[in-house]
Amino acid sequence: MFDGIRKRVVSMWFPRLASDRALRVRPVDGPFALTLNTNNANRIYCLNAKAERQGLSCGMPYSDARIFCPELQSAPADPALDARFLHALRRWALRYCPWVGIEGRDGLVLDITGSAHLFSGEEPMLADMRQRLRRAGLSVRLGLADTRAAAWALAHHGEGSAVSEPGNPLAVLGSLPVAALRLDTGTETALQRLGLRTIEMLEAANRASLARRFGPALLRRLDQAMGRQPEQISALIEPPHYGLRMTFPEPIGLVADVMEATARLLDRLCSRLAENAAGARILSLTLYRVDRAAQTVELRLARPLRDAPRILPLFEREVGDVDAGFGIDLIRLEAVEVAALPSEQISAIATERTTRLDDLINRIGTRIGIENVQRFLPADSHIPERAFSLSPAFANDPKGGWASPRPRPIHLFAPEPITGSGSYPPDRFRWRRMSFTTAHATGPERIAPEWWLEDDNWRTGLRDYWKVSTRQGRRLWLFHTPQHPGWFVQGEFP
CATH class of the missing domain: 3.30.70.270 (Reverse transcriptase/Diguanylate cyclase domain)
Incomplete structure (x- = not known):
């Protein structure tokens, strides 16, 4: 002062x-x-x-x-x-x-x-x-x-x-x-x-x-x-503003020129993100034409990123579909949504594995929409149909693995009735017009319905599940309903 x-x-x-x-x-x-x-x-x-x-x-x-x-x-x-x-x-x-x-x-x-x-x-x-x-x-x-x-x-x-x-x-x-x-x-x-x-x-x-x-x-x-x-x-x-623009003395229209301008803006934007330990989740590229019309290309990423070489190729497909008209005289690039991305000390193997998966999700997402790339997540329920949920791959970062006290089949489908005879479980049964003979069976695992939820598939009450290996090579997941006696197949193990 x-x-x-x-x-x-x-x-x-x-x-x-x-x-x-x-x-x-x-x-x-x-x-x-x-x-x-x-x-x-x-x-x-x-x-x-x-x-x-x-x-x-x-x-x-x-x-x-x-x-x-x-x-x-x-x-x-x-x-x-x-x-x-x-x-x-x-x-x-x-x-x-x-x-x-x-x-x-x-x-x-x-x-x-x-x-x-x-x-x-x-x-x-x-x-x-x-x-x-x-x-x-x-x-x-x-x-x-x-x-x-x-x-x-x-x-x-x-x-x-x-x-x-x-x-x-x-x-x-x-x-x-x-x-x-x-x-x-x-x-x-x-x-x-x-x-x-x-x-x-x-x-x-x-x-x-x-x-x-x-x-x-x-x-x-x-x-x-x-x-x-x-x-x-x-x-x-x-808060820092993650928006940059570039004007041109002469209008441009070639995809290569637009991508070159985008690359320069992206380098500067990623440098600003790195200074603030942040990464972009949603990027918006707006192209302004000389006739005052504007077209916007939005890019959603599976993970926060500030690596320009990995982000730039994801713009190429959408930029190629842009109608440049009589030329583009201004380009604006903005990180619409950012997230914290601190520096981490991780192994080279883990880095490569994570990077390749994220890049795959990003490439597929640019074609079908990033929200349509989904993954299975574990859910807190012992009911087989409710033990998982579908969620967009970019919206979550699952850590750890699936933890289940009993193995579950990879292929799960709606219960299909079978006809069988013999002991409990049946020694011989017929399913999908095929005959099977039981070689080994593990069980039962009794699962009770969740009474606080409405589910027509579980109105029969309790189920006793068995893991059955057949002499024909199929490994099936069978269950029996004690209240209304009957046998059903609901899944198949690999």
């Missing part, structure tokens, strides 16, 4: 952020409240101005609020959506300065040092903030001071005095209650009992006595407000 430039901070507090957000989507004429279930009780989470004028307050039970205000309208609160809305407001506030941070769950803090002159001064800047937020339907209270703590105190407790003169914070903060120093409830109550009700009284008190009684936290808060101790503003870092 240059000499002579004093730091200036704006605290932007939205006292009714949640209710204002909800009313922007669905306006309500009358008292309105958002409710949140806390400790098995439905309580008021946020109110609009009309509900506050009825004597309602945040934290009171919703049933009590309805007694005081029968015409109260309500809706469930969504803190996650409120947080997203606050982050959107933070991005909007970047119009005033490049350093904006989040203050709690309903506030922003802006370091406007050196930025006020762009709006003809501090007062016009604050007036512009109020006007734009009021037009957006948001209630806001602003505080401007030399320190973050002083600005917060003015925004939350400053009434009409929202601006502190540079270099003299006590002139405005002195009359504010000690709660404006962001103290915990216990410390605030103890100070009130000692008669220290304002910041001015606290500033005039003996510091050694305050330190012995309340510890260093109280004096740290006071010094931060007076500017004797610094307090940093932690601005959120914008």
Whole structure:
């Protein structure tokens, strides 16, 4: 910071952020409240101005609020959506300065040092903030001071005095209650009992006595407000943007030219992904023609990748089908979806095996759609038909193998009845117009139906499964139904 430039901070507090957000989507004429279930009780989470004028307050039970205000309208609160809305407001506030941070769950803090002159001064800047937020339907209270703590105190407790003169914070903060120093409830109550009700009284008190009684936290808060101790503003870092473009002095139309341009963009994009330890899952290549038409080629990958030589050939088939018209003068490549891809120390054999499988899935996916390349995954069920599930190969990364206490046939089909005779299981039986003689049998394995699920194939009840090896060389999976005696074949082992 240059000499002579004093730091200036704006605290932007939205006292009714949640209710204002909800009313922007669905306006309500009358008292309105958002409710949140806390400790098995439905309580008021946020109110609009009309509900506050009825004597309602945040934290009171919703049933009590309805007694005081029968015409109260309500809706469930969504803190996650409120947080997203606050982050959107933070991005909007970047119009005033490049350093904006989040203050709690309903506030922003802006370091406007050196930025006020762009709006003809501090007062016009604050007036512009109020006007734009009021037009957006948001209630806001602003505080401007030399320190973050002083600005917060003015925004939350400053009434009409929202601006502190540079270099003299006590002139405005002195009359504010000690709660404006962001103290915990216990410390605030103890100070009130000692008669220290304002910041001015606290500033005039003996510091050694305050330190012995309340510890260093109280004096740290006071010094931060007076500017004797610094307090940093932690601005959120914008996520990296993975989008690149290339323009051409003359339109191009050959597939080789488009692929060469894509290769150059892809090299730069993969370098950016590597810097952030990320890999692309979905890539979008947009080709802009000279007649203002645009065509997009989307590439979905089985695994996050940042290896340009492996990705580039996957674009060739789709790029070859693009109609270049009178030529393409701009190409844009963007990683629409990225995922973490940290560096790993793995063996060369494992790397080659995984790479070849992923490349195969990617090549097939470019032809039939990556979501149509599916794999079997184990499911938590002892019912044979439900012991697996189909899932897109790119959407999961299975680890380990199938674990089953009993072997299951690789070829599984719908139960087919057989006719047999002899012992249990049958010594001789006929299936698919073929006769078989049992050489060896293992079992039984009793499987009961899952009563909480509806399945017509299991309405016969219990099943006793046998693994039967026949003299004819077939290894079959048979089962018997005790409730309705009968034998069936449901699978075949290799």
